[in-house]
Amino acid sequence: MPESRKRRLDPRAPLVIDTRELSRRAGSLRHARLSVPAPPALGTEFLGVPVGAPVELDLRLESVMEGILVSGTARAPLTGECSRCLGALRATVDVELQQLFVYPELHSDASLTESDDIGELDDDRLDLEPAVRDAVVLALPLSPHCREDCPGLCPICGELRADLPADHAHDASDNRWAALAALRHNGTGLTRPEKIGRADPARTEDQES
Ligand SMILES: [Zn+2]
Ligand SMILES: [Zn+2]
Known part of the structure; x- marks a missing residue:
């Protein structure tokens, strides 16, 4: 019997979710609200969720023919730096998620698993981390600012323009x-x-x- 080549999921990873309580009967539904510590690198260069900060998940797990459809929201605090004045930034990210996780026996069905948008169940567990990361990173501005009209820094002296007189030159x-x-x-x-x-x-x- 060929051994599965895919990576086994770590059941202790915070975003690996156990679905055993959900019946495999299509149409079965379970709601889950949970708070998990943020994994590293959840964000961009300027803005991200601090490692270990609480990620609040509000999920709907639904048994479908091919596997389990997960949908819901993720909410987490953000810290970072204004890309104009380099001042500290605090915000909250609130994103919607939806991902299908297929049963391992459908693993060989290339049309189902070659898509990046489809995950796989492993021992009735699924890893929500890639979906959460993609949703969070997509939701973040590439150049965040502390306020819409942040004037940034004087390019000559590097002082905060907000602290300088209007005629500073x-x-x-x-x-x-x-x-x-x-x-x-x-x-x-x-x-x-x-x-x-x-x-x-x-x-x-x-x-x-
Ligand atoms: Zn700023
Ligand atoms: Zn200056």
């Missing part, structure tokens, strides 16, 4: 110094005073006198 020489500072920072070695002087004729006299 840098004159041209400031811009040059900022550019030089950036070059130095990038390790170009452009640090000798005579080069700085040449780039700015107004200062050459001071330095050469």
Whole structure:
């Protein structure tokens, strides 16, 4: 008998759900409300669910001919960073889920299991983590901001624009110094005073006198 090649589900994983209480008779229905600790990497670069934070699931498990159809909602706290001002962000994500998990004996039916949207039951258990992760990541903005009109940072001095006066500006020489500072920072070695002087004729006299 060929051994199953698929990964066995870890029954202790928080998003692995036991469906044994659900009858295999098509039409059987079970509701489940549960709170599970968030797995790692549930989110994007800027915004995500902290590891271990409670993910509240409100699920409907329904026996269908091919397996079990899971639908419902997942809700979890988010922390992250505003992509404009880098300030701390707190929010909540609330997403809808729906995924079909097929019985293992239908495993060989390629038309059923080749689709990414279809999971497999393993010993009457199903792993909801990929579905939750996909739904959460899809729901998150790529560039979250702390508020709709967050003005971000001044590109020259890096200060929070929200804290600066409305007429905050840098004159041209400031811009040059900022550019030089950036070059130095990038390790170009452009640090000798005579080069700085040449780039700015107004200062050459001071330095050469
Ligand atoms: Zn912001
Ligand atoms: Zn500035």
